[in-house]
Amino acid sequence: MLNDKLINEQKNDAFHKNLNDFNYKIIVLDDDPTGTQTVKDLPVYTQWTENLLEDGFKQPNNMFYILTNSRALNEEETTALHQEISSNIEKVAQRLNHPYLIISRGDSTLRGHFYLEPKVLNDASVSGFDAVFYLPEFFEGNRFTYDGIHYLKENDAYMPVAESEFSNDTTFGFNSETMADFIEEKSHGAIKSNDVYHITLKQIRNRDEAAIFKTFELINNFDAVVVDALNDEDMDYFVACLTAFLANHKKKFMFRTAASFVKAMCETPGEIINLKNYKQNNNGGIIVVGSHVKKTSDQLHHLLNNTNIKQIEFDVKKVTEPILNEYIAEQITQVEQIIENGEDIVIYTSRDVIKTEDLTNNLSISTNISNSLVEIIRGLKIQPKFIIAKGGITSSDVATKGLNIHKADVIGQVTKGVPVWLTGIEAKYPKMPYVIFPGNVGDVETLTEVYKLNS
Numbered sequence: 001m002l003n004d005k006l007i008n009e010q011k012n013d014a015f016h017k018n019l020n021d022f023n024y025k026i027i028v029l030d031d032d033p034t035g036t037q038t039v040k041d042l043p044v045y046t047q048w049t050e051n052l053l054e055d056g057f058k059q060p061n062n063m064f065y066i067l068t069n070s071r072a073l074n075e076e077e078t079t080a081l082h083q084e085i086s087s088n089i090e091k092v093a094q095r096l097n098h099p100y101l102i103i104s105r106g107d108s109t110l111r112g113h114f115y116l117e118p119k120v121l122n123d124a125s126v127s128g129f130d131a132v133f134y135l136p137e138f139f140e141g142n143r144f145t146y147d148g149i150h151y152l153k154e155n156d157a158y159m160p161v162a163e164s165e166f167s168n169d170t171t172f173g174f175n176s177e178t179m180a181d182f183i184e185e186k187s188h189g190a191i192k193s194n195d196v197y198h199i200t201l202k203q204i205r206n207r208d209e210a211a212i213f214k215t216f217e218l219i220n221n222f223d224a225v226v227v228d229a230l231n232d233e234d235m236d237y238f239v240a241c242l243t244a245f246l247a248n249h250k251k252k253f254m255f256r257t258a259a260s261f262v263k264a265m266c267e268t269p270g271e272i273i274n275l276k277n278y279k280q281n282n283n284g285g286i287i288v289v290g291s292h293v294k295k296t297s298d299q300l301h302h303l304l305n306n307t308n309i310k311q312i313e314f315d316v317k318k319v320t321e322p323i324l325n326e327y328i329a330e331q332i333t334q335v336e337q338i339i340e341n342g343e344d345i346v347i348y349t350s351r352d353v354i355k356t357e358d359l360t361n362n363l364s365i366s367t368n369i370s371n372s373l374v375e376i377i378r379g380l381k382i383q384p385k386f387i388i389a390k391g392g393i394t395s396s397d398v399a400t401k402g403l404n405i406h407k408a409d410v411i412g413q414v415t416k417g418v419p420v421w422l423t424g425i426e427a428k429y430p431k432m433p434y435v436i437f438p439g440n441v442g443d444v445e446t447l448t449e450v451y452k453l454n455s
Contacts (some may be wrong), residue, residue, distance in 0.1 A: 033392070037418060067399070270410075280432060296391065307452065418436070419436050
């Protein structure tokens with residue numbers, strides 16, 4: 001049974017991840033901006049032209065991010081996007097003669113095109129991949145994988161993610177408890193659960209390099225591998241085995257992961273920073289809340305009940321009405337008046353969930369709501385002193401459509417699991433900190449604490 005003692009167990013022995021000698025450029029394809037929540041001093045690109053990819057390959061760090069925002073796309077759209085990215089990456093890598101690894105970074109609660117995106121990348125690649133490793137662990141967000149089951153911790157209790165609200169997502173819901181069954185479910189039977197390989201916690205904790213290497217040797221032809229891990233030391237040992245193996249074997253691996261594996265592969269893990277060090281003016285700041293998960297709603301209510309922050313509730317039902325543009329213009333005027341007075345404001349969507357039987361239509365509705373919030377940011381003529389966006393799709397759209405970010409720098413985290421970007425010179429507001437607050441991260445008071453510390 002999963003418990004705190006097991007999670008906190010440490011071996012405290014020395015091992016080397018070989019990252020300094022690891023010649024691969026690691027490319028993280030992030031399906032929303034929240035995946036930068038465990039790293040720092042890395043570039044993130046919101047476009048994937050060959051010129052920008054070449055810039056990424058030439059950066060001094062071993063890793064760079066491409067924001068795909070594919071969690072907001074349907075299957076046809078994300079397929080076309082990943083085919084294009086794969087083609088451009090291979091052209092640049094061949095031109096520069098530089099080996100690379102791809103991490104397909106997704107949600108730690110298993111939402112998103114979890115199987116489809118690695119499959120498209122595999123099919124689009126000239127030589128294909130020997131395996132895709134599934135590592136949805138995100139320790140800062142209390143997400144763990146044990147005995148092949150992915151868990152989250154809520155209120156001091158450990159729950160299989162399949163029993164959580166996230167498994168009932170209107171677009172990316174699922175029923176399977178084990179990761180092997182989940183892969184079979186999401187692949188529509190193309191990969192059978194009995195064929196999924198498993199690197200166990202026992203192998204990792206016993207430092208059984210031989211057993212782990214044997215799995216690496218056996219996998220081929222796009223096999224699926226699930227990896228247990230309960231803390232950073234577990235993940236670091238797996239990465240030590242992985243980098244040691246790849247240094248001496250011509251295998252081609254891909255990874256579908258959350259943020260903890262990315263942190264273990266990165267030369268510059270994240271650190272907490274203070275937004276006040278980046279203050280540019282005395283205007284008010286803006287918090288934009290689009291996520292509808294329970295944790296976000298609880299955090300929003302705590303913020304409203306424990307601060308004097310101004311508020312605007314955006315009526316999501318307006319996105320289906322012909323007066324939407326006029327409604328958005330009214331919100332822009334209100335926001336400008338408030339922040340010009342030096343007061344902070346939170347703009348949040350009404351907590352209604354517009355749901356239909358058509359999963360594609362549900363995704364389209366979510367996108368339309370996010371686009372409406374973006375129009376508020378895009379229409380501003382006054383620069384706020386900070387912007388915090390809550391929710392994956394919301395934060396991505398604010399970044400790319402509202403702030404016109406093409407390239408940003410990940411400068412750290414404002415609190416555990418909440419990344420901060422410094423906008424590029426091309427952005428609507430250059431060199432401004434932009435906080436990307438995942439919908440499912442933190443405790444009930446975390447949003448309030450972040451606001452009070454940095455306002």
